[in-house]
Amino acid sequence: MFVLGIDPGLTRTGYGIIESRGGRESAIAAGVVRTDPQLTTADRLVELRRDIEMLVNDYTIDAAAIEQVFVNRNRNTAMAVARASGVIMEVIAQKGIPIAEYTPSQMKMAVTGSGSADKKQVSAVISMRLGLQGVDGPADVADALGIAMCHAQHHVASTLGAKS
């Protein structure tokens, strides 16, 4: 199955597409979608939706997963991330692709076995498991790949559960 993972943001949204087959995972694509900070919030959301729509049209995707927003940090940032995540969830669901949500600690736990692993450890384990030299670009990209791996893992677990 092909899984799209998303680390949402209005300024930067990280994405990662992995293939998970027979317990083996490989990276298909990964990168960052940026919006122009000069634009209004509404116009940035239009840009973001257009870019995610292109991504979903360009690749085969069976399932998607997105990182859950935290309100604890800066109020305005949390609002912007929540708005971006709403737009992303809508455009993915509108294509008929199911989308799940995971907290950062669920992702860390699934990927590294520890919910409190730091960014460097998470990134290192993701690179190793996907057979990459390292994950380029901002942490959003590693997080997005991690979210996709987390979902693939939960999917395998629930499929095995259903069969047993």
Add this chain to the structure above:
Amino acid sequence: MFVLGIDPGLTRTGYGIIESRGGRESAIAAGVVRTDPQLTTADRLVELRRDIEMLVNDYTIDAAAIEQVFVNRNRNTAMAVARASGVIMEVIAQKGIPIAEYTPSQMKMAVTGSGSADKKQVSAVISMRLGLQGVDGPADVADALGIAMCHAQHHVASTLGAKS
């Protein structure tokens, strides 16, 4: 000018369209868009976007305004409202309609002259100013009409300012 006001929510989104001409305001349409609570959040956002898109296609709208989200209250509710507002802002901006944001107290101040007016007072003043017998339905409808009136008022003020 025709102004669309929005009180956003995932469960219920209030909307109101007013015409403002020569300092006189009249109500064109008002109502509530609901989403099916049985659906996933992502599918509810798809429903919401489709309904707002129909609204924007069906009426002439020159400008839009949306009520700002508060994080102070329930965290999950705030996140759901922020996601809904992101989707609404995107679909309106995508049609080329400019969209402004106002806090509840900015709206109350513009409509009643007091930022701390209660819901009943706000609703009564809105009905009176728009020449309605009363605003039917949940408070979201009155709030949406109030947001539209608030924007029309700010627009007139800024136009006069530019001319003087």
